[in-house]
Amino acid sequence: MRRSMLFLPGNTPRMLINGAFLGADAIIFDLEDAVAPAEKDAARILVRNTMRYMDLGGCEVIVRINSIDTGFWKADLDQILPEKPGLILLPKTGSAADVLEAGAYITELEDKLGFDRNTVGLMPLIETALGVENAYAIASASDRVAALFLGAEDLTADLRCQRTKAGREIEYARTRLVTAARAAGVDVYDTPFTDVNDDEGIEVDAALAKALGFTGKASISPRHVEAINRVFSPTQKEIDYAYEVMEAIRVAKEQGKGAIALYGKMIDAPIVARAEQTIAAAKEMGLGREEQV
Amino acid sequence: MTKIIRSASAGTLESNDVFVEIEPWDQGLQLTLESLVKQQFGDAIERSVRETLAQCGVEQAKLSVVDQGALDCVLRARVETAVARGREGQA
Numbered sequence: 265m266r267r268s269m270l271f272l273p274g275n276t277p278r279m280l281i282n283g284a285f286l287g288a289d290a291i292i293f294d295l296e297d298a299v300a301p302a303e304k305d306a307a308r309i310l311v312r313n314t315m316r317y318m319d320l321g322g323c324e325v326i327v328r329i330n331s332i333d334t335g336f337w338k339a340d341l342d343q344i345l346p347e348k349p350g351l352i353l354l355p356k357t358g359s360a361a362d363v364l365e366a367g368a369y370i371t372e373l374e375d376k377l378g379f380d381r382n383t384v385g386l387m388p389l390i391e392t393a394l395g396v397e398n399a400y401a402i403a404s405a406s407d408r409v410a411a412l413f414l415g416a417e418d419l420t421a422d423l424r425c426q427r428t429k430a431g432r433e434i435e436y437a438r439t440r441l442v443t444a445a446r447a448a449g450v451d452v453y454d455t456p457f458t459d460v461n462d463d464e465g466i467e468v469d470a471a472l473a474k475a476l477g478f479t480g481k482a483s484i485s486p487r488h489v490e491a492i493n494r495v496f497s498p499t500q501k502e503i504d505y506a507y508e509v510m511e512a513i514r515v516a517k518e519q520g521k522g523a524i525a526l527y528g529k530m531i532d533a534p535i536v537a538r539a540e541q542t543i544a545a546a547k548e549m550g551l552g553r554e555e556q557v
Numbered sequence: 558m559t560k561i562i563r564s565a566s567a568g569t570l571e572s573n574d575v576f577v578e579i580e581p582w583d584q585g586l587q588l589t590l591e592s593l594v595k596q597q598f599g600d601a602i603e604r605s606v607r608e609t610l611a612q613c614g615v616e617q618a619k620l621s622v623v624d625q626g627a628l629d630c631v632l633r634a635r636v637e638t639a640v641a642r643g644r645e646g647q648a
Contacts, residue, residue, distance in 0.1 A: 277631040278573040305641060306567050310634040317630035 265549040266290045267480040268489045269326060269453060273298035275307035280314045282324035286486040287493065295340050296355050304336050309345040315347035328353040332365055345373045349384060351410055351441045356418070357388035360405035367406045373416065382408050387453070391415030392422045396437045399444035411451035411479065414441050417458070427458075429465055431472070442477040451479040460485035470495040484492035493535045503546045506539035508554060565643030568595075568635035572588035575627035577639040582619035586610065594622035605629050609636040618643075 270288035272279045274295045283291045293314070299307040315325055327349045328446050330336035333356065341352070341500055354366050367386060374381055392394055393493070403412050416434045422429040425431065438454065439451045445452035454473035459464045466488045473481050481492045497544065516531075518526040526533050546552045566578045588606060590599060606622060613636075620639075624632070 276571070276574075279628060281628055281631070306635070306638040309641075310631065310637050311605060313630040313634040317633075318628070438586065 265545065266324065266451070266453070268492040269480065269482045270486060270489055271298070271328075271456065271482060271484045274304045274311045274327075275299050277310065280310065281318060283486075284318075284320035287489045288323065288483070288486075289480070289493070290324040290326050290350065290422075291320070292328055292353060292482065294328045294347075294510055295336070295344075296328050296330050301336075304339075305331070308340050311344045312347055315344070315349065324350040326351045326353055328355060328389070331356040332362055334448060335368070341369060341373060345370065345384060346377055348379070351385045351387045351415060353387045353389050355415070356391060356395070356455040357391045357402055358392050359398050360401040363388055363402055363405040363409060367408045370408070384408075385410035387411045387413050389413045389415050389438070390441060391418035393419070395419075396440055399441050400447055401451050403444050403448035409448070411453055412441050412445045413453045413482070414438060414455045419455075429457075429459065429462070429469070431469065438473070438476055446477065452477070454478040456482045456484045457488060458484060460487055463487070463491070466491045466496065479516035497549060498542045498545050498551075500551075502542050503551055506542035506546070509535060509539035510543065558617055559619045559640065559644045561615060561643045565639050567638035567642060568631075570623060570625055573627055574625050575632050575635050576623040576625075577635045578621040579639040579643045580583060580619040582617050582644075585617055586599070586606050586615075587619045588622065589620070590622045590624065591612050593624075593626065594624070602632060605632050606636055610631045610640065613640040613644075614620065615640055615644075624646075 266289045268288045268484050269290040269292050270283060271284060271292045271294050271340055272283040274293050280293065293311045295304065295307050295311060311327060327344050329340035329352055357363060363386060367465045371381055388402050390399055390412055397400065400411060403409055414437060416427060419437055420433055443480055457469040458466055470481050470492050475547055480496050483489055483492055508526060512524055512526045512531055513536060543552060561579055561581045564580045566608060568574050568576045569578050592602060594598060597602060598622060606620065
């Protein structure tokens, strides 16, 4: 379950060692933008050691490596891959070819390390106009792709527009990414909300992302994690309704009924699918019910 | 054996970090340590530094370690980085 993902600068020990305990479902150790070029070597060793020796309390670890148009990304993977990160976040992914190039090197390392292939998933970071336009090709380029991730700051620079709180300028990218990811059968994560002091703004922005179909949302501040988790968690009312839907389906099947209604509303396949998703999420959060035999 | 051929440093003086400086030296290992917790953890810190140097193949170097409350994994990372930056063949 990844409702929230918290970015942590890869060369700042104070953040790295505490990051797993700030409530996020996943943490992203950042070797890219948060690390100056002269400190890339130090950051990748520090992140590797943090992964190797720290008890991160079961928090999933994702590592943002440097993009494949830099001289850093292979050295990043050399250090990080042996520690089996949950995902590699691949910045500035613009095409399926980028995914395949990174994937080929990860496969080479997996073979060398004796890991099963596709042990380490890829999450392309879509933050260019080209990446948005190629979103489906990127999402479906390889079985290694586990999710798409929208990066709005670089994207709006590429689009030559201002990044705003309302986010009108990224509406197309958001809906395009959700559609592309769902069509390819992978998850999709929304860009961070960058005003760390705006507690209302993060609620609104996260709610919009959820309404559009995103799986979860990234954050650059621990302050935003709780709001993101809350927004992306099913409410008790939604969980109760989901169980009622599944019970109604069970009873209808027993009675040989084809069509059924609950509270005057027809229960069709999409409603059942949504109920199943809600129950799955509730179970991951420990809010599910005992299975009835 | 890894030879230290130039002065190099790694880490910072921020909290939970450690600043490590390494220099060429031809008389074994010389280590100086500053730490607020030297009295309680000085021996453990020195042991970690020496272990990391041994893992990196460094037998001769002068090392200065200024600890700001770094965890062991951070200390080892900074020592390894300083060695990589100061060793032979390192750009």
